[in-house]
Amino acid sequence: MKTGAKILIEGLLRQGVTTIFGYPGGVVLPIYDELYDSPLRHILVRHEQAAAHAADGYARASGKTGVCLATSGPGACNLVTGIATAFMDSIPMVALTGQVPTALLGNDAFQESDITGITMPVTKHSYLVKRTEDIDTVLGEAFHIAGTGRQGPVLIDLPKDVVTNEAPDPVPQKEISLRGYNPTFKGHPRQIEKALSMIAEAERPVIYAGGGVIASDASPELIRFAEMTGIPVTTTLMGIGAIPCDHPLNLGMLGMHGTRYANYAITECDLLITIGARFDDRVTGRVQSFAPNARIIHIDIDPAEIGKSKMVDLPIVGDSRHVLTCMLDRLTGTTDRSLWNEKINHWKVEYPMACPDDGVLRPQLVIKTLSDLLDGEGIIVSEVGQNQMWTAQQFCFKHPRTWITSGGLGTMGYGLPAAMGAHFARPDPPVFDIAGDGSIQMNIQEFGTIVQYDIPVKVVILNNMYLGMVRQWQELFYDRRYSYTELPSVDFVGIAAAYGIDGMRVDSADQVKEALSAAIDTEGPFVLDFRVEREENVFPMVPAGAAINEMIGGEKK
Amino acid sequence: MNVHTLSVLVENRSGVLSRVAGMFSRRGFNIESLAVGTCEVPEMSRITITVHGDDTRIEQVKKQLNKLIDVIKVSDITYHEHVRRELALIKVVANPGSTRAEVMQIADTFRAQIIDVGSKTLILQVVGPPEKIDALEKLLRQYGVKELVRTGTIAVLRGSKTTAGE
Structure with a gap:
């Protein structure tokens, strides 16, 4: 027999967690007591919001699921902004919160808040654990859900008695299977085939790559695909780093504060290959005018993103890296797109993302x-x-x-x-x-x-x-x-x-x-x-509601 | 704009209904009706949702439902042969010697049952597709509907096919 707290900490270690970020409080005392001499490293932050952001930063830098821990009530509530941040950017995170004892649930007890209810719209899933013997299973499911499919934060709410009570040693879990959760990982071969023929036919294609490329570690595949097909790549804010900034095919960021050449390329392209991106309003500007002349291929792990903001011609639901690998396997020869790339290079020269160098501290x-x-x-x-x-x-x-x-x-x-x-x-x-x-x-x-x-x-x-x-x-x-x-x-x-x-x-x-x-x-x-110069502005800029080629600033000097 | 009927198989767990309802309100989808209850599998429930929207909107509703971990299967049965039923209890003013006979006659026409007879009111129980209940309600308004309770639509595929799959 082991206490719930011990089962929890051992479970975290078994998940490969080495570092968690947290802040102690009343109902998590049993968990903190277990942490006292555990090999699991705990970083004491100064505010629970920072624990959630630190877990998120940990996840983004490593690709592993970040973990944060807070007490009930105010502690849990302080995590909310951090959880919502991770949710919006699809970052794998497990948030652990203490809760008042099960007997007091719903009683407006001291430091009680309905954190599973509060976070429902900003978590991929959440659990309120009511039995000590469920802790290990829930932990396994939470890490599975957070780290697969379209990643995201999962919250586990742990009432004090659940972590204090004892339960038999958990038996190591087999592969987790949830009948309501079967994310599509592999892109459909026929859709991939169709995409390749659309790409072969295109004269002015552009790749629009987002955070999904980073999340699936598809950067090498993306670069190879771009190089083999000669297709220029623009990245979203979340996709930056997927292709080196100084790569000749890189157009930089698109959208509201994107480069002029990326936004022009989008506006003039005849095929838009969207990979792990979601047509966010900061990217598209006036969505009807976004890539107005293009057929659109949309590769995304989340089927709900297909057709959510923009109708597309060819959806491929699947992991970016897997789909790109399949496409690379089937590529036969290269296509000459020098005319298109020349045009883009002309824009790059004409409208560079210049850094002012006038002796002023800008x-x-x-x-x-x-x-x-x-x-x-x-x-x-x-x-x-x-x-x-x-x-x-x-x-x-x-x-x-x-x-x-x-x-x-x-x-x-x-x-x-x-x-x-x-x-x-x-x-x-x-x-x-x-x-x-x-x-x-x-x-x-x-x-x-x-x-x-x-x-x-x-x-x-x-x-x-x-x-x-x-x-x-x-x-x-x-x-x-x-x-x-x-x-x-x-x-x-x-x-x-x-x-x-x-x-x-x-x-x-x-x-x-x-x-x-x-x-x-x-x-x-x-x-x-x-x-710095106080009234410096960020340019170029697409005003709200304008098309992305209607930019202010960044004109040729 | 169409009314779609979705049959949704979910885990029978606490919080599932608020996850489903919360998703609808958060994303601005309007629920016409929602009915939930246990089903043929003990640890699952079936929710029948009727929702207004064009095809792209309904597609988004279905996809967002599918993203919920506790949702096991979403079936849009709108374009499949199915039967839809709703139950309503209607407490209507029906004074003896005045309108009672008329109300009873209407009830009879709609095959509604009279399940309670009060000194000034009758309670009608009617089962049918929601349009039938709408029609009955409209007719009864002139007599004075004191209270109206509807269960929301439930629906099932015709023949041997089921929404649970095989």
Whole structure:
């Protein structure tokens, strides 16, 4: 016989979990007691939201399922934003929450909240475990559900008596089979055949690759497929890193803040090959005008994404990597698409994603310099807003799983805790959190965690004393009425120092390189406060409701 | 726009109904009616949902239902031969010597049963496709419907085929 807590921790270890992120509290005391002398490493965060984001960052950097733990009531509720972030970006995560004893369930007990109910719309699945003997089975199912098909977060709610009571040693589970859950992994051969003939017929095809390519680790297959077919590739925010930025076939990011050449290519293409992407509104702009001249192939693991936002001509439901491998196996010869690629290269020259270099401390310059110094190596995490878009535009990503950002939910405060998680997943590469002065203050308490575990995260704050992206919209669409978007100057170096973290304030463009080098050369964490040009905007930009070829900014100089 | 009838086989677990209902409200799908109960397999339940929408919308409803882990099978039986039935209990004003005889006559025409006789009211029990119940309700309105309870549509395929598969 073993306690539920012991069954839980042993179960986590059996799932291959080495690190979890959490915060203790009343009803999870039995679990924490079990953790006290367990080989399972627990990272104590400063706020439960950070535990969820750290687990998410861990998952994105490693491809493994991230795990977070919180107590009932407020602890569980604080996880919600992190769970929703993982849900929107299809990130595998298991969230464990304590719950009041089963006898008190529904009684408005102290620190009770119906967390399975609260998280129902933002989890792939959830469990309220009512019997100790079910813990091991539920854990197995949760990891299976989180990590297969279209990945996502699964929540397990554990009442205190369920983890305190004893049950017989669980027998190791056989392969998990759930009759209501059979994700399609293999693409249909006939559909793949049809796709290949559509590709052969196309004169101006474009590949539009999303987070699904990263999730299925299909980057090598994608690159080979693009090279063999001569088809240029544009990636979504989530797909960045799937193809190296400096690859001749890479068009960069498309959509609202995408490159002009990617958006033009989409508008002029005659075949759009969508791989692991979902026609998000930030990508498509006015959806009726998205790829208006193209037949569309849509490869996705989730059948519900087919035809959800855009009607497609040929759906292939399956794992991106598997489908690409099948297509590569059947490719016969290459097609000459030099005319199309020449046209695209002409756009690239005409409308480059340039970095302003005019001696002014502009945010783009900081990102570009960092990119050059790291030569595309390292893990770059971002917050949300202008900082995120400038990084997506200016940093030259060379590998998948090196760009970690909250895409679908757009969660400010995501970056710092996600960077901590990324470090525990991959301790070797340097980890940078690119932040704005707004978003860093949403989870700045995690400086405490960084110090406690000596996590060598470098925080790059692009400080414009504004909520920059909202200010940009106010400038462009609300007649410069800056309603509640101005922030007072904050001494971030001073805050870092108070936590015991080194830092540096940077006020001019000529200090950028030196400051970033200092951060790279520092063993431990480091905070850089760049006082950037305050009213810099992210361009090009597709205004809300416009077609993606109707961009503001980024014209030829 | 069509009314579709979906027969959905689900795990008989707590929370399943709120998962299904929550998905509908979250994604803005309108449920016309929903009926749930146990079925021929002890650990499963069958939910019959009627829902309005064009074909693409219904396709999305079915796919989103299928994504729920506790949903085992979704069958759209709209275009298959099937029978649909709903049960309604209608408490209608029917004073003796006044309208009672008329109400009883209408009930008889609709093959509704009178299952309670009060001093001023009658309770009618009627079974049939929802359109029939709508028609009866409309007729009874003039006498005064004090209370109306409907179960929601349930439906089953004709012949030996079942929605559970083989």
